[in-house]
Amino acid sequence: MPSPRYTREIPQRFRLEAARCQGCKNIQFPPRRVCPECGGREFAPMRLKETGTIATYTIIHVAPDQFAVETPYAVGIVDMDDGVKLMCQITDCTPDELEIGRKVELVFRRVQREGPSGLICYGYKARLVRD
Amino acid sequence: MREVAVIGTGMTKFGELWEQSFRDLFVEAALAAVADAGVDHIDSMLIGTMSGGLFVGQEHVGSLMADYLGMTPIPATRVESACASSGAAFRQAFIEVASGMSDIVLAGGVEKMNDGADVTYALSTAADQEYEVFHGITFPGLYAMIARAHMHRFGTTREQLARVAVKNHQNGARNPKAQFPMKVTIDQVLNSSLVADPLRLLDCSPVTDGAAAVILCPLEMARKFTPNPVKVIGTGQASDSIALHSRADLTVLNAVRRAGENAYKMAGIGPADIHLAEVHDCFTIAEICAIEALGFVEKGQGGKAYDSGLTALDGKIPVNTSGGLKSKGHPVGATGVAQIIEICDQLRGVCDERQVKNARIGLAQNMGGSGGSATVHILQAV
Amino acid sequence: MIGIVGYGSYVPCFRIKAEHIARQWGNDPTAVKKGLLLEEKTVPGMDEDTITISVAAARYALQRAGIDPQEIGAVYIGSESHPYAVKPSGTVLADALGIGPEVHVADFEFACKAGSEAMFVAYSHVRSGVMKYALGVGADTSQGAPNDALEYTASAGGAAFIMGTERVVAEILATTSYTSDTADFWRREHQFYPQHTGRFTGDPAYFRHVLGASRALLEKSGYKPEDFRYAIFHMPNGKFPLRAGQILGFTREQLEPGWIVPYMGNTYSGSSPTGLAATLDVAQPDDLIFMVSFGSGAGSDGFIFKVTERINEVRDKAPTFQDMLQRHRIHLNYAEYAKYREKIIMNS
Numbered sequence: 085m086p087s088p089r090y091t092r093e094i095p096q097r098f099r100l101e102a103a104r105c106q107g108c109k110n111i112q113f114p115p116r117r118v119c120p121e122c123g124g125r126e127f128a129p130m131r132l133k134e135t136g137t138i139a140t141y142t143i144i145h146v147a148p149d150q151f152a153v154e155t156p157y158a159v160g161i162v163d164m165d166d167g168v169k170l171m172c173q174i175t176d177c178t179p180d181e182l183e184i185g186r187k188v189e190l191v192f193r194r195v196q197r198e199g200p201s202g203l204i205c206y207g208y209k210a211r212l213v214r215d
Numbered sequence: 216m217r218e219v220a221v222i223g224t225g226m227t228k229f230g231e232l233w234e235q236s237f238r239d240l241f242v243e244a245a246l247a248a249v250a251d252a253g254v255d256h257i258d259s260m261l262i263g264t265m266s267g268g269l270f271v272g273q274e275h276v277g278s279l280m281a282d283y284l285g286m287t288p289i290p291a292t293r294v295e296s297a298c299a300s301s302g303a304a305f306r307q308a309f310i311e312v313a314s315g316m317s318d319i320v321l322a323g324g325v326e327k328m329n330d331g332a333d334v335t336y337a338l339s340t341a342a343d344q345e346y347e348v349f350h351g352i353t354f355p356g357l358y359a360m361i362a363r364a365h366m367h368r369f370g371t372t373r374e375q376l377a378r379v380a381v382k383n384h385q386n387g388a389r390n391p392k393a394q395f396p397m398k399v400t401i402d403q404v405l406n407s408s409l410v411a412d413p414l415r416l417l418d419c420s421p422v423t424d425g426a427a428a429v430i431l432c433p434l435e436m437a438r439k440f441t442p443n444p445v446k447v448i449g450t451g452q453a454s455d456s457i458a459l460h461s462r463a464d465l466t467v468l469n470a471v472r473r474a475g476e477n478a479y480k481m482a483g484i485g486p487a488d489i490h491l492a493e494v495h496d497c498f499t500i501a502e503i504c505a506i507e508a509l510g511f512v513e514k515g516q517g518g519k520a521y522d523s524g525l526t527a528l529d530g531k532i533p534v535n536t537s538g539g540l541k542s543k544g545h546p547v548g549a550t551g552v553a554q555i556i557e558i559c560d561q562l563r564g565v566c567d568e569r570q571v572k573n574a575r576i577g578l579a580q581n582m583g584g585s586g587g588s589a590t591v592h593i594l595q596a597v
Numbered sequence: 598m599i600g601i602v603g604y605g606s607y608v609p610c611f612r613i614k615a616e617h618i619a620r621q622w623g624n625d626p627t628a629v630k631k632g633l634l635l636e637e638k639t640v641p642g643m644d645e646d647t648i649t650i651s652v653a654a655a656r657y658a659l660q661r662a663g664i665d666p667q668e669i670g671a672v673y674i675g676s677e678s679h680p681y682a683v684k685p686s687g688t689v690l691a692d693a694l695g696i697g698p699e700v701h702v703a704d705f706e707f708a709c710k711a712g713s714e715a716m717f718v719a720y721s722h723v724r725s726g727v728m729k730y731a732l733g734v735g736a737d738t739s740q741g742a743p744n745d746a747l748e749y750t751a752s753a754g755g756a757a758f759i760m761g762t763e764r765v766v767a768e769i770l771a772t773t774s775y776t777s778d779t780a781d782f783w784r785r786e787h788q789f790y791p792q793h794t795g796r797f798t799g800d801p802a803y804f805r806h807v808l809g810a811s812r813a814l815l816e817k818s819g820y821k822p823e824d825f826r827y828a829i830f831h832m833p834n835g836k837f838p839l840r841a842g843q844i845l846g847f848t849r850e851q852l853e854p855g856w857i858v859p860y861m862g863n864t865y866s867g868s869s870p871t872g873l874a875a876t877l878d879v880a881q882p883d884d885l886i887f888m889v890s891f892g893s894g895a896g897s898d899g900f901i902f903k904v905t906e907r908i909n910e911v912r913d914k915a916p917t918f919q920d921m922l923q924r925h926r927i928h929l930n931y932a933e934y935a936k937y938r939e940k941i942i943m944n945s
């Protein structure tokens with residue numbers, strides 16, 4: 085994970101910075117220049133709320149190298165309460181606890197590392213909301 | 216626009232081809248296509264490969280292959296659309312002939328996946344690096360998420376997914392070019408090791424080396440070269456967000472649907488007119504979603520089609536008579552043209568034990584990534 | 598009035614029971630638990646480290662403080678398990694919370710008292726008037742060497758404190774520090790596990806400095822142990838803090854809410870700070886709280902806090918320590934623990 089690419093995404097990965105299209109009000113995460121819904125070019129910055137529900141998920145058993153030691157781990161698509169969807173791991177749970185529709189909150193975790201000498205990359209993961 | 220026909224085809228065996236390099240593979244397929252067509256020159260070449268760079272460190276593929284085929288200085292271009300690279304190359308070749316720009320064009324694809332590259336990483340470049348791959352997702356993982364959503368919403372079952380693999384292996388067992396020409400049972404699929412829950416090893420297409428090539432020319436010229444040309448009556452291509460979470464509906468392959476609609480419209484026909492299809496079963500769920508997107512079944516009913524045998528070799532609409540990506544193999548960039556070759560062979564009646572009777576109109580659907588791009592081609596026997 | 602404006606703690610969800618560790622090494626589980634007064638300890642998840650723990654605790658502190666993070670002028674994390682040997686942890690925390698870019702950041706290290714040192718320096722900046730708010734965090738994911746006494750206790754967790762002059766929840770009435778160069782426990786560079794000196798870590802190290810700081814603080818402030826509602830001491834195991842309290846004249850009841858080690862283990866730089874957070878979770882206005890940390894090497898920082906009315910307004914704005922300790926636990930066996938703690942040799 086090269087530093088420039090990692091550092092550039094920090095506002096999104098650390099603070100969930102997104103952008104609301106001023107034309108159709110849809111939220112883009114990450115922010116972009118052209119709204120895919122209405123073609124608009126004007127956006128207002130905002131931060132996503134940290135809660136959502138599980139739209140779908142899987143448990144990875146065969147992983148890329150830098151994640152190999154963590155298998156099995158869960159990855160899901162979260163329907164954020166703000167209306168956007170994002171993809172992230174689902175942490176602090178056992179596979180049998182996962183269900184489409186369960187509420188989650190985003191937490192700050194280490195997502196990957198470049199081996200023993202490279203960059204440590206942080207970002208968001210989802211965690212089941214437990215009452 | 217001129218009408219366009221396929222006049223020759225050629226492909227390598229698909230498998231772990233240790234003796235053959237990246238360029239060896241393409242040269243073999245291209246020479247076989249040229250010989251099959253009986254042409255004495257090519258005007259232009261379009262070559263689909265997902266990533267010569269990541270698999271074997273080789274870019275500049277167009278000129279490399281033109282050189283090794285002894286065909287320089289013809290224009291030669293590498294086309295990329297992840298796993299839909301050669302479907303897209305075929306479409307570009309079609310446009311070049313239809314427009315009158317060139318007469319005899321070679322469209323092909325090649326991938327050399329077994330030369331020690333980090334295959335998982337290379338394939339992952341078809342997904343969104345920063346917002347999917349960064350989080351530890353894999354390709355089986357993306358399709359597993361589609362499968363789970365499809366199962367949740369439509370009641371598609373694990374057994375129905377397994378039946379896709381069983382059928383494709385049954386067909387592939389009759390294909391001498393297939394990587395895995397052996398039958399599998401539902402139990403074998405259900406008990407194979409988990410890759411990304413709920414997808415198991417036997418739900419996933421393999422890692423394959425291979426190349427495929429076809430020769431296109433204007434229909435009016437075709438009979439000069441072959442007694443049974445195959446006419447391209449429809450072509451469609453569409454894009455969608457490459458990130459799965461940005462799609463409007465997680466269970467719908469919208470790029471496939473749009474590409475299909477465009478191809479049907481151009482051909483002036485509908486799904487009911489298709490006699491057989493090669494679809495992009497990179498994972499079993501992909502075939503289920505593809506037949507829905509192509510209109511062969513209603514949305515959400517794809518799984519049930521596998522309980523009824525709709526898509527079996529002797530079914531109402533045989534799908535993946537070649538064995539599909541699952542049994543035939545999936546050398547990523549070569550798959551699109553390989554699918555077209557199967558349709559051409561079926562329409563020419565040369566498929567021996569896997570021949571579909573009275574096959575007149577066939578469809579080939581190629582797809583990139585988790586559905587970010589798709590091409591659909593419709594071919595007709597003339 | 599200067600003191601704590603917002604506080605938060607963080608408890609990972611994974612645990613390992615002392616008896617699993619004991620059986621691994623052929624030790625008697627009952628004897629171990631009795632000797633250490635400890636049942637189980639927290640284990641950091643494979644995606645957790647000192648930085649992620651600090652972010653979680655500091656977010657809760659910010660929720661309780663109810664201030665604009667841009668007003669925080671300094672961010673200090675004290676730990677003996679910073680994820681990088683060279684590259685600050687504090688900058689990640691600052692960016693994660695939206696603090697800065699005009700902010701002072703440095704990482705602190707002083708074995709188990711790096712957290713309380715970070716708290717003291719944050720407090721001092723505010724007290725000196727150079728900034729309105731400052732954040733001090735103590736967090737750790739320290740390793741205990743296999744088949745060593747410390748393997749039972751070395752755990753993961755942390756607590757964060759925003760110091761300020763407005764919206765104070767616990768006023769700081771007095772502070773002190775007591776330090777000497779006493780090598781009771783250390784870790785050399787490139788070593789995976791620390792070294793410790795057995796019984797030398799007791800009287801000449803822990804007790805000398807904890808009691809030294811405590812007595813200095815009591816004398817300086819004029820208070821007596823019975824004046825305090827609660828007291829927290831650094832918790833390397835269950836017994837040391839109880840003994841320190843007893844020697845000084847505190848009762849067992851005073852130590853109770855802050856005596857978190859039996860089900861948490863020793864979170865090193867997070868130990869007494871988390872004990873303090875757990876105490877604030879139950880304290881009432883006007884309660885006096887006595888806290889003395891200890892870090893090997895060696896030294897102790899002491900604080901006297903007086904809780905204000907505002908505690909009742911902020912307590913429920915974030916999860917409490919007991920909430921997190923009890924709500925959701927995943928117990929690991931020793932093999933899983935060894936994998937999580939990267940004790941298994943892998944190809945790099």
